Amino acid sequence: MTDDAKRAELLGEIEAIGQAMENSSLSSLVRSLLEIDLTIQQLKLLTMLVVSDGMSGQRLAQELGVSMATISGIVDRLETQGLVARVLDERDHRVRLVHATADGREIVLRLSSSREQLGREVLERVPVDDLAALAQGMRAILRAISE
Structure with a gap:
């Protein structure tokens, strides 16, 4: 088998494994979402504020x-x-900016960390030799991205 054929075969396998991993972890993510008593629109807005705090209602509506x-x-x-x-905009007192509170940030960060925690729990069950191979592969990917 040529190097190009082997590369194509490995890339296909990696993509299939990645898809299977996404599908397997989806139920955990859905469980985390269902524990939060927010609508999708509320969660979208809250996430936007955590990423870019202090947005006007007009900008939120547009986004x-x-x-x-x-x-x-x-x-x-x-x-x-x-x-x-809601807080008055110091530059324009006609505008009220919407900010996420500490509790709002906590909800979004908890969702984000639940996926990271799942990854950590899974990795803790992987044999050390396989972890070393995974780390080597990830370093190679990082090098390829950096070039």
Whole structure:
């Protein structure tokens, strides 16, 4: 088998393994999502605020592709739950910026860390020799990305 054929075969196998891993971990992610008492729109908005804190209602509406009335309702409900706060914009007192509170950040970070925790739990069950091979492969990928 030529190097090109072997490379193509290995790439196909790696892609299939990656897809199988994604499918297997999906149920854990869904479980984490179902534990959170938020709608998808609320979670999207909260995640946006964690990534880019201090957004106006107008910008939130534009980013989510919804009306200002819809954003107002979403922010009202999140504010009632203590997950966001409205604060006057120091540069323009006509504008109120929406910020994620510590509790709001905690929810988004918990979702993110649940996936990392799953990965850690799985890796702890992998034999040391296989972990060494995985680390070597990941270093090779990092080098390829850096070039």
